[in-house]
Amino acid sequence: MSGSKTTDGAFFEDFRLGQTIVHATPRTVTEGDVALHTALYGSRFAVQSSRTLAAAIGLPGAPLDDWLVFHIVFGKTVPDISRNAVANLGYADGRFGRPVYPGDTLRAVSEVIGLRESAKGDAGVVHVRSVGINQYDEEVLSYVRWVLVRKRVLDAPPPAPVAPELPAHVPVDALVVPDGVDLRGYDTTLSGSTALWDDYDVGERIDHVDGVTIEEADHMLATRLWQNTARVHFDLHAARGGRFGRRLVYGGHVISLARALSFNGLANAFKVAALNAGRHVAPVFAGDTIYAWSEVVARDALPGRADLGALRLRTVAAKDHPCGDFPDRDAKGAPHPAVVLDLDTTVLMPRRI
């Protein structure tokens, strides 16, 4: 009966439009996860780092880093969605909801919202909306991603192609400010910067200066911590015979490195509120050193809030290339060869009162 009990994951022809997938193994997140997140990325954002600063802005404790929440929810979805993915193509319409605190238990549910067989017919693009939910059934995160998934049976009939409509970015009035937050207690000495929402200009570019080199042990520790089972990250023996000849770093690892690096220039971006869009432009491997820069895409007030505003940011990460020259697309739109990540997020930042 072996074979019926193990899984090698879903293939393209296994997905159905509208299908709902309840992902396995809910995960209680703890202060242990928070410490490991700090050890893996070195993040210094003050509200996540310090209970006293979190309390000063009205939160009941230091919330988990928003990307840590993303990784946990994402990890839940991998066995069902992307185990046989050729590539993780993109993200859209990501909204962070209720803050997550140590002790919360997260689970994930996905719905298939788009299907399109590839031109070659050996794979297809699957769009899913994945939702992370806490132990009170409150939404902590909702986002769309699309992946290219292999077919198991090459002549399986293609589904009717459906592409979901996706917003270019999360509208400002859909951003969630955690209940009780009042930034009047925010301390810009202890947060590491006096630059507030008011001080950023649309079009402004910020080089995040520092770089961090990735080790095999780093990214595997991280990816196991998120219970992400994609074998490309873990199995050197199999990877030797594969496309790259080595293990691939989980794309979310690069997102978290870029977020941690962005402290230098965006120290008061105390919360990620939206993942508007994102693309892993090129693969990352152990030994690569990640740098990043950001551009302010939009600066929006929030309805009814004098204490904080939203900054929409484009953050670009590059490998083995310091970002003082802001590596970007060329005139024809081709990405700079060093660029590995192109991420569009919206962050919350205190306003000058």
Add this chain to the structure above:
Amino acid sequence: MSGSKTTDGAFFEDFRLGQTIVHATPRTVTEGDVALHTALYGSRFAVQSSRTLAAAIGLPGAPLDDWLVFHIVFGKTVPDISRNAVANLGYADGRFGRPVYPGDTLRAVSEVIGLRESAKGDAGVVHVRSVGINQYDEEVLSYVRWVLVRKRVLDAPPPAPVAPELPAHVPVDALVVPDGVDLRGYDTTLSGSTALWDDYDVGERIDHVDGVTIEEADHMLATRLWQNTARVHFDLHAARGGRFGRRLVYGGHVISLARALSFNGLANAFKVAALNAGRHVAPVFAGDTIYAWSEVVARDALPGRADLGALRLRTVAAKDHPCGDFPDRDAKGAPHPAVVLDLDTTVLMPRRI
């Protein structure tokens, strides 16, 4: 006076039959240990991963992974038992007792139950029963292991040879089901598999599919976390002049990797109840990729329990060799060259009600 205060551990001639050794440095285990365990092995068993699922089956919290408990207890014994071991030869009669929760403090005591000088006279086999105890003096684990320990003084007189009687496996009626456990609340959607105790056949073989590569940093972080002081795992400078020329991975690290891999095929084996026997067949080094397969050796009902049953499993781990072909002993009983671990455990699994 130096020398009297430091220790290079016990040698074969230092052990006495019946000797009781109270091991040093009790250890409070925490959510930090749990998070690191997840980061090191990527385990996804739902009851250990989630407070909500643990509560649903009657437990007061998410218990620690059983092998995490083993590693902590084992680590305590190393300075006194196996610091000068040439080889860790085997395990028997291991029983997991009270579940361990974050905040519990574990200590360990061993009794010497067997001694036999080697034929060459330069070492000897020491059998110990080691017991792990929590802060309430409750037994959390008891197991026998035997190790080949060097002699310091080659002409020290040999002890009368004594070999303990050991059961082939822990009898079913000696298995401990944690107090209050009631599997009627077990959720097979969230646990990751619908295959229950009833669905496994004696003789059935399961390939656990995935592989994980070990890095030097991984196994050293783990082994330090368990406060295991065996120098072969840590000291490259000394290892360069030794038998293998490099650091050896702690055998328990491979056990935990095999357990985590076994989720794919045995997701509902929510608790390890017994370590019947076990042998580290070949050394493991950083760079090796570990795969595993299991065979169902026995399927036993438990007295008075309609909600769960016991599966006795033989789990074999191999390096750099995916286990779809179930690598095993050849006709003459010699192990397949890729095999590194041969482990006989009993797990508990929900029954179909």
Add this chain to the structure above:
Amino acid sequence: MSGSKTTDGAFFEDFRLGQTIVHATPRTVTEGDVALHTALYGSRFAVQSSRTLAAAIGLPGAPLDDWLVFHIVFGKTVPDISRNAVANLGYADGRFGRPVYPGDTLRAVSEVIGLRESAKGDAGVVHVRSVGINQYDEEVLSYVRWVLVRKRVLDAPPPAPVAPELPAHVPVDALVVPDGVDLRGYDTTLSGSTALWDDYDVGERIDHVDGVTIEEADHMLATRLWQNTARVHFDLHAARGGRFGRRLVYGGHVISLARALSFNGLANAFKVAALNAGRHVAPVFAGDTIYAWSEVVARDALPGRADLGALRLRTVAAKDHPCGDFPDRDAKGAPHPAVVLDLDTTVLMPRRI
């Protein structure tokens, strides 16, 4: 406006005598940090390892390892003090104050107490006293360090040279014994050694026997965990063009390794009370194996305490050189080529009652 929001740290000419620097990003330390500290260093000191043993000597919980506290406070100071340091030259007058427990939030403040431009005029020595403070405004640590910091503007005028007066060591009556501590409940079986304060002689040398090899992932995990942003530890791409061609291990990482190794010979040194002096004699890189030895410099009773006394220790760490021969300075005072650390601390140890 980029450039005004990011920082590349302070240069020598930016410091002013008497200047007070409130460092950013307070940090709540947790059981997650404790577990990682154990995983990184393998420390086994019983009071830090076990709530039950901590309670037995009158503490409300297992306190954090003293060096873990040091690393957190030190890390806070790096972005403001030593981001542009050429070298971390020394430590003096370090006093550990209130014990730190999981859940405490630490912040740091430094005062510039010495300035002296280098003879070459391209850098200068900055002395700072850094103080770590908990959420109750209690001092947990105070120490002086001095660093050689580059100048940004080479012809910036030199300050009047000021060198602080520093004690050769912290006086015994300034050592802090945590409130409520009563060593009569100390258990020398569970602590790992029966050697007490009374058993150590001034001039006695102790080889700590074991060695531990450092991996790149180890020291980067540690240094990120302490939120230490010195780029020399993280950025291989930049390091390739630098002085060593590779990443440098944070000096504090070596201190913690030496402390953990010193358990073998000093198991009852249950608390570090003072950092009298210290010097990183030579750089350490991944791949190096660290060994250590200690010498008892002084043995002092503590006023009013019959249960514990102070040992002043000189601990020397060496790389790729076991310390059975106690590698030290030669006749001309030049350090042994294997030596990497020379540390003068005062520890507390139970007395025989």
